[in-house]
Amino acid sequence: MPELPEVETIAADLRPHLVGRTIVRCELGFRTIVRHPEPEVFVHSVVGMLITSVGRRGKYILIKLVDELVLVVHLGMSGQLRLVDPATPLPNHTHAVFDLDDGKQLRYRDPRRFGRLLLGTESALRNARAMPRLGPEPIDPGFGADDLYQRFRNRKALIKAVLLDQSAIAGVGNIYADESLHLARLRPDRIAGRLSKKSVRRLHEALRVSLLLAIKNRGSSVDSYRDAWGEFGEQQERLQVYGRAGEPCFTCGRPLSLVRIAGRSSVFCRHCQR
Numbered sequence: 001m002p003e004l005p006e007v008e009t010i011a012a013d014l015r016p017h018l019v020g021r022t023i024v025r026c027e028l029g030f031r032t033i034v035r036h037p038e039p040e041v042f043v044h045s046v047v048g049m050l051i052t053s054v055g056r057r058g059k060y061i062l063i064k065l066v067d068e069l070v071l072v073v074h075l076g077m078s079g080q081l082r083l084v085d086p087a088t089p090l091p092n093h094t095h096a097v098f099d100l101d102d103g104k105q106l107r108y109r110d111p112r113r114f115g116r117l118l119l120g121t122e123s124a125l126r127n128a129r130a131m132p133r134l135g136p137e138p139i140d141p142g143f144g145a146d147d148l149y150q151r152f153r154n155r156k157a158l159i160k161a162v163l164l165d166q167s168a169i170a171g172v173g174n175i176y177a178d179e180s181l182h183l184a185r186l187r188p189d190r191i192a193g194r195l196s197k198k199s200v201r202r203l204h205e206a207l208r209v210s211l212l213l214a215i216k217n218r219g220s221s222v223d224s225y226r227d228a229w230g231e232f233g234e235q236q237e238r239l240q241v242y243g244r245a246g247e248p249c250f251t252c253g254r255p256l257s258l259v260r261i262a263g264r265s266s267v268f269c270r271h272c273q274r
C-alpha cells in the first residue's frame with residue numbers, strides 16, 4: 001500500500017503539471033470508486049474547475065480547486081494516479097479519466113479497487129465522514145518528540161498498532177512502521193504507553209529519517225506502486241527489515257523474526273530491537 005513517501009512523490013511530481021490547469025472532462029469507468037458525493041454530482045462538479053494547488057495529508061492526495069473544493073485521491077492498496085498523453089492506450093482497471101485543458105490526461109487506475117475519490121470542501125468531507133480525522137504529520141518540523149510522547153502516553157496498544165493508527169500519526173503504514181522501529185531499535189510489540197521519553201525520542205527521529213530518505217528515493221515499489229509517470233521507486237532496494245522475514249539482519253546477521261500485530265505482519269530483529 002502506498003504510504004506517506006509514495007503519496008508525497010506523486011503529489012510533488014504532479015504539482016507543476018496540474019496547478020493552473022482546468023479539468024475539461026471527467027469520465028468514470030467504475031462509478032463507485034467515487035465515495036462522495038454521488039458519482040453524477042462528482043462528474044458534474046469537477047468539470048470546468050481550475051486546479052489551484054496539489055498537496056498531501058497523510059496518505060491522501062489533495063488536488064485543490066477553486067471555491068475551496070478539494071478533489072481527494074486515496075490510492076488504497078493498488079491505486080495509481082498518472083499523467084499521460086491521451087493517445088496512451090487505456091490500461092485495464094482505469095476507473096476515472098480527467099481531461100485537462102492542455103491536452104494531457106490524469107488517470108486513476110486501481111485493480112483492487114480499495115482506493116477512492118472524493119470531492120467537496122474540507123469541512124463538508126469531514127462532516128460527511130468521507131475523510132477521517134488524521135493525526136499530525138510525522139515529518140512536519142513542528143511535530144516534536146514530545147508531541148509523539150503525548151500521543152503514546154496512556155495508550156495500552158502495541159507501538160506498531162499505534163504507528164499504523166492514522167488518527168494518532170498520519171501517513172505511516174506497514175513498511176515505514178517496521179523500518180522506523182528497526183532504526184529506533186524498538187520491538188514492535190512493546191506497549192506504546194510504557195515507552196520511556198528517551199525511546200520515544202529515538203523513534204521520533206527514526207520516523208523522520210526513514211520517511212525523508214524514502215521520499216528522497218521516490219518511494220518503495222514493493223507491490224504495485226508506481227510514480228505519476230509509471231516508474232518504479234528506489235527505496236525498496238534499501239529497506240532494512242520490511243519483507244525480509246527469515247533473512248539475516250543487516251546489523252547482526254541473525255534471522256529476522258515475523259509477528260502479527262493489528263492484523264499486519266511485522267518484521268523485526270529480536271537481537272537488535274528491544
Ligand SMILES: [Zn+2]
Binds near residue numbers: 250273
Ligand atoms: Zn539484528
